[in-house]
Amino acid sequence: YLQHLAVKGFSESTLRVRRVHMDMFLKWCRTSRITTPAQVTRTSLESYQRYLFNYRKKDGQPLAVASQHSRLAPLKVWFKWLTYRKYILQDPAAELELPRVGYKLPSVMNRDEAERVLRQPNVEQSLGIRDRAMLEILYSSGLRRMELLHLKLYDVDQKHGLVTVREGKGKRDRVVPIGERALAWLDMYLNTLRPEVVRNPDNGIIFLTLNGVPFTPNHLSWLARRYVKSAGIGKGGACHIFRHTMATLMLEGGA
Template sequence: MARKGYKLNNRPGMRFVGNLSDPQGFELLLQRWLEWLGVQNYSDKSAQNYDVYTRYFMRWCDERGITQPREVTRPVLERYQRYLYHYRKETGEPLSFRGQRARLAALRQFFKWLTKQNYVLYNPAADIELPRVEKRLPRHVLTVSEVEKIMLLPDLSDGLGIRDRAMLEVLYSTGIRRMEVVNLQLYDVDKERGTLMVRLGKGKKDRMVPIGERALAWVEKYLVEVRPLLAINPHEPQLFLTNLGEPFTPARLTQIVRRYVLRAEIGKTGSCHLFRHTMATLMLENGCDIRFIQAILGHVELSTTQVYTQVGIRKLKEIHTLTHPARLERTTRQDEATDTPTREITADDLLDALDAESEDEQDELLDADDE
């Protein structure tokens, strides 16, 4: 087990590769690496992705009689890179360059660790060039009318429909990530202050974000009318529960949100991240300074050369009220929102970062589709 919460055998269809009793074999060394990642406080998701991506390579090696990392050379890795480039899924589609890059980057980290631990004499992956990631246009962003069309789809005569509307409103109002929605707990919602506490977000950082009055109203309705009926365990801390009274998984949340987007018949696809991207884009169009959006989204930095400006929650709440398209009313104190930091970060920087997040989220779903 790499760390508490992530187990090597927790994925359907996963099988061990090679001889488990071989102290120099792939399988045993992979498990030791994953344990090291846990000791170094890597997230469970990072450990899982490294496990999945490295195991793809291990199976490829096993089919070619390569059973130990020390048998891997630079030419072997170059052959594997060509294999990834020419690989086709069952649908006939190739792996995205981002998907290829993720698999090769995992190997660079694996062999870097093996070299430091003296399991191999040199790092054959040290100088391997990763594929350049293409820019994807156009960006998928919803209009205000498209968002409202989606919001009207949940069946409000049913408790699950009220729950779904509340989740959609939270995604749209706060722009938090799907994992952050899944991890929300009951006491993370502060109705008086109009805020959400996002605990252990990406990078294991806590942050407080504003939430609009409309979203708060739907969350309150869900808490009063629906959640007591879903909560089988009265001590369950998670805010949103499934019809079985269990906490959501990211995949289940994605399925529900994607279903509503498809039902809206707006000619666009996407799921949770679509609302995150939409919120940021529409707030930009409404005049919100990029650094405030950066703080709400939890982007510590958009490049290695730009310094993050800490923004107080009171100011964030004010800016959110002024510029979020789902606000119930626009405050008349527009002039108070003009005291904003200089725009050193461009709108394109912010949207590019959101695009990269979206593609990373999609790559997490490739595991079941690619092989």
């Protein structure tokens, strides 16, 4: 099934999340002595739904409704595929009701709050210059986390102030503007820390850790969240708060 999704063009990150969620379900099936898809019934799926509702994370907190939903929704698609491919005769998930997920407005910073967050990295050190450059690009261009991680040297057109995002969400390419200040911090990083840590052969990934390897998504989120928290603006968020903030400020400015 996952191979089918890969052939259909689903991203690696989507496939990785699907595998984690399906593995959780399959582990529950084993403890429930369910060994084949044909043994899964609507009743057993509802039992799994109750299991997710009562599940507690390592910190003792329950799964959020959105997390429960994200673990059940792929199962509906999977069983629909199993039925279509004739692996099972009936779809046990066809009438499974998913938890209702309420819509929560995203956190957004005002201009002063955003500037306060941007000033958090210690730019007297090369690591701080790198971090400031990353935050500036998130804020200036509204890139998503994975888009920033995959950004390569040839994707930035400093002369025209443009960034090419390759295979962004939905595997679509697009070109977005980048501000002069963000370019200035990027240029400073490219001339300080990056030459010191980059490994040969250089694959062109712009932002690297001290070990000379690209950031993991969780590492970048942790870094951004730490700066948002240390700014003391009373708002939570990580990489995506910069995207929402940029869009909101553009609308307020008449864009």
